[in-house]
Amino acid sequence: EELYLINGWGEPYFSINEAGHVTVSPRGDRGGCIDLFDLVSDLRQRGLRLPLLLRFSDILADRIERLNACFARAIARYNYQGVYRGVYPVKVNQQKHLVAELTKFGQPFQFGLEAGSKPELLIAIATLKTPGALLICNGYKDREYVETAMLSQRLGKKPIIVLEQLEEVDLAIAAAQKLGIKPNLGVRAKLSSKGSGRWAESAGDRAKFGLHMWEILTVVEKLAAADLLDSLQLLHFHIGSQISAISTIKDALREAAQIYVQLAKIGANMQYIDVGGGLAVDYDGTKTNSAASKNYNMQNYAYDVVAEIKEACAEGKVEPPTIVSESGRAIASHQSILIFDVLGTSSRPQAGIEPLQPGEHLIIRNLFETLENINAQNYQEAYHDAIQFKGEAASLFGFGYLGLRERARVERLYWECCDRILKIVRQQEHVPDELSDLEISMAQTYYCNLSVFQSIPDNWAIGQMFPIMPIHRLNQEPSNRGTIADLTCDSDGHIKEFIARYSSKEILELHPFDKNDNDPYILGLFLGGAYQEILGDLHNLFGDTDTVHIHITHRGYKVEHVVKGDTMNEVLEYVQYSRGELLESMRRETEAALQEDAITIDEARLLLQNFEHSLDGYTYLSPT
Numbered sequence: 201e202e203l204y205l206i207n208g209w210g211e212p213y214f215s216i217n218e219a220g221h222v223t224v225s226p227r228g229d230r231g232g233c234i235d236l237f238d239l240v241s242d243l244r245q246r247g248l249r250l251p252l253l254l255r256f257s258d259i260l261a262d263r264i265e266r267l268n269a270c271f272a273r274a275i276a277r278y279n280y281q282g283v284y285r286g287v288y289p290v291k292v293n294q295q296k297h298l299v300a301e302l303t304k305f306g307q308p309f310q311f312g313l314e315a316g317s318k319p320e321l322l323i324a325i326a327t328l329k330t331p332g333a334l335l336i337c338n339g340y341k342d343r344e345y346v347e348t349a350m351l352s353q354r355l356g357k358k359p360i361i362v363l364e365q366l367e368e369v370d371l372a373i374a375a376a377q378k379l380g381i382k383p384n385l386g387v388r389a390k391l392s393s394k395g396s397g398r399w400a401e402s403a404g405d406r407a408k409f410g411l412h413m414w415e416i417l418t419v420v421e422k423l424a425a426a427d428l429l430d431s432l433q434l435l436h437f438h439i440g441s442q443i444s445a446i447s448t449i450k451d452a453l454r455e456a457a458q459i460y461v462q463l464a465k466i467g468a469n470m471q472y473i474d475v476g477g478g479l480a481v482d483y484d485g486t487k488t489n490s491a492a493s494k495n496y497n498m499q500n501y502a503y504d505v506v507a508e509i510k511e512a513c514a515e516g517k518v519e520p521p522t523i524v525s526e527s528g529r530a531i532a533s534h535q536s537i538l539i540f541d542v543l544g545t546s547s548r549p550q551a552g553i554e555p556l557q558p559g560e561h562l563i564i565r566n567l568f569e570t571l572e573n574i575n576a577q578n579y580q581e582a583y584h585d586a587i588q589f590k591g592e593a594a595s596l597f598g599f600g601y602l603g604l605r606e607r608a609r610v611e612r613l614y615w616e617c618c619d620r621i622l623k624i625v626r627q628q629e630h631v632p633d634e635l636s637d638l639e640i641s642m643a644q645t646y647y648c649n650l651s652v653f654q655s656i657p658d659n660w661a662i663g664q665m666f667p668i669m670p671i672h673r674l675n676q677e678p679s680n681r682g683t684i685a686d687l688t689c690d691s692d693g694h695i696k697e698f699i700a701r702y703s704s705k706e707i708l709e710l711h712p713f714d715k716n717d718n719d720p721y722i723l724g725l726f727l728g729g730a731y732q733e734i735l736g737d738l739h740n741l742f743g744d745t746d747t748v749h750i751h752i753t754h755r756g757y758k759v760e761h762v763v764k765g766d767t768m769n770e771v772l773e774y775v776q777y778s779r780g781e782l783l784e785s786m787r788r789e790t791e792a793a794l795q796e797d798a799i800t801i802d803e804a805r806l807l808l809q810n811f812e813h814s815l816d817g818y819t820y821l822s823p824t
C-alpha cells in the first residue's frame with residue numbers, strides 16, 4: 201500500500217514524486233504541480249520560519265468550482281427546475297485573505313456567505329459584493345443584528361434573516377416596521393431525524409438551535425398578523441458537521457423537504473431551501489461511515505440533495521426552490537497545510553551490546569542467551585523470556601541484589617531483544633495479539649515545533665484525526681515508529697492517532713531522526729483548513745504561526761501574501777503585560793545585580809539583549 205495512504209485522503213491534490221517529496225496539485229487533475237519540500241526550502245531561504253501555514257488559493261478555487269459543478273450535474277441529471285446557490289459559513293475560517301479570495305472565486309457561481317454571529321455578520325456584509333449572492337444570517341440575534349442585516353438590503357445586498365429562536369420573529373417584525381423594509385426571512389427547523397457521529401446533537405428534538413413545528417407555526421401566524429408572511433422565503437436546517445453516513449443526510453432531507461412543502465402550502469412565500477453544512481471530509485481516506493471519513497462523495501451528496509427536494513416538491517405540487525448549502529469543511533479543509541519540523545526524539549539505547557564478560561550476573565547471562573537465539577520460530581517465546589528476565593531484574597534491583605550498572609545493562613539487552621523481535625514481527629503476516637503492542641511500546645516520541653492547542657485544537661478537544669506525514673525522504677522506508685509531542689508542557693499536547701498502512705493507529709511511521717545531522721526533518725499536517733485556525737488557543741502562549749498564500753503560476757508559484765504570526769510581545773500583551781514594563785523591570789533587577797557584583801556587565805548586556813530580542817521574536821523555537 202502507498203505510504204500514509206496518501207491517495208485515499210489526498211486525491212486529487214496531494215501525491216508523492218520520484219524525489220520522495222510530497223507534491224501539491226492545487227488545481228487537482230487540471231495541471232500544475234508544486235514540490236512541497238522544495239517550496240518549503242525556498243520559503244525558509246526567504247526568511248520564513250517554521251511552523252508555517254501554507255495556503256493554496258487555487259485549492260480553494262477548485263473546491264468552490266467542484267461543489268458548484270457537482271450541483272450543476274445533479275440539476276441537469278434530474279432536470280431540476282430550480283438553481284443552486286452555495287454560501288460559505290464564515291465561522292469555518294474567518295481570515296480576511298481567505299474570505300476575500302473565496303468571494304472572488306465564488307463570483308461566477310454567485311456564491312454567498314453565511315454569518316453565525318454579530319461579528320461574522322459585519323464581515324459578511326462588508327465583504328460580500330457579488331450581485332445576487334445570498335447573505336444568510338444565522339445565529340443568535342439582537343435588535344442591532346436584525347436592523348443591520350435588513351439595512352444592508354438598501355445597499356443592494358440579499359440578506360436572509362433566519363429565525364432560530366421564537367423571540368427573533370418579534371425582533372424582525374419590529375425592525376421591519378421601524379425601517380419600512382420588507383425583509384427576507386427564513387426559519388431554522390429542528391428536525392426529529394437525528395444526526396450521527398460527533399455532532400449528532402446539532403439535530404433532533406433537543407438540539408440547541410432551531411424551531412419546533414409549533415414554533416414555526418407561531419412564526420407563520422405572527423408574520424401573517426403583521427402582514428409579513430410573504431417575507432418568509434427560506435427553510436433552513438443543519439444536522440451537524442462531518443456527517444459520515446449518506447443515509448443520515450437523506451433522512452433529514454426528506455423531513456425538511458416536507459416541511460418546506462407544507463410551509464409553501466400554508467401561504468409562506470417559499471423560495472429557498474437551505475440544507476446547512478455537514479458535507480464531510482475523508483480525513484483518513486477509508487471512504488467508510490466512520491468519524492474520520494464518509495461513505496459518499498461530493499457528487500453523491502449533490503445528487504441526493506437535488507433528488508429528494510425535487511421529489512417532495514413534485515409530490516406536493518409546489519415550485520422547486522433555489523437550493524442553498526452551507527458547506528464549510530468541504531470547502532476550506534484542503535487549502536492549507538501546516539508545516540513543522542522535528543526538534544528531537546526521545547532517546548533510545550545505542551545499538552550494539554558489549555560482549556558478555558566472565559562472571560556477569562545470571563540474569564544478564566540469561567538475557568544474552570535469549571538475544572543470541574532469537575529467530576523466526578521462537579520469537580514469541582523469546583519475547584516472554586525477555587519480559588520475565590527484565591521483571592526479575594527489577595525485583596532484584598529492588599532488594600539491592602543488582603547494581604545500577606547491571607540494571608542498565610539489563611535494560612539495554614532487553615531493548616536489543618525487542619528490537620530484534622520487532623524486525624521479525626514486521627515480516628509476519630499475522631502477528632500474535634500479545635506482540636501487537638510491541639510496536640507501540642517501542643515507539644519513539646518525536647518532539648515537534650508546534651502547539652496542538654494552537655494549530656489543531658480539534659485533535660485535542662474531540663480526538664479529530666488529521667493526516668500527518670513527512671513531506672520528504674519518502675523514497676526511503678520509514679523504519680521507525682513514533683508519536684508526536686508538541687512544545688507545550690501539557691501531556692495533552694500529544695497526537696495519539698494517525699493514518700497507518702498496517703501498524704497500529706496509535707503510532708506513525710517515521711524516518712530515523714538525528715539532531716546532530718543538521719538535516720531538518722519536516723512534517724506536514726493536511727486537511728486542517730476548517731475550524732482549526734480560529735478554535736486554536738494560546739496555551740503556554742504559543743501564538744499564531746506565520747501564514748503564506750501560494751498561488752500557482754505558469755512558472756511554478758508566486759507568494760501572494762505573507763501574514764506574520766504572533767510575536768512574544770503580542771501574546772504577552774494579550775494577557776496584559778506591557779513590553780515597556782517588562783523591560784524596565786528586567787533593567788532594574790539587572791542594575792541591582794550589577795551593584796552587588798552578582799552579574800558581569802557582559803552578562804547583563806546579553807541578558808537584556810536576549811530578553812528584548814525575544815519579545816520581538818516568534819513564540820516557537822528556532823533551530824539555530
Ligand code: PLP
Binds near residue numbers: 338441476527730
Ligand atoms: N451551517 C451551520 C448553521 C453550522 O452550524 C455549520 C457548522 O457546524 C455549518 C453550516 C458548516 O458545516 P460544515 O463545516 O459541516 O459544512
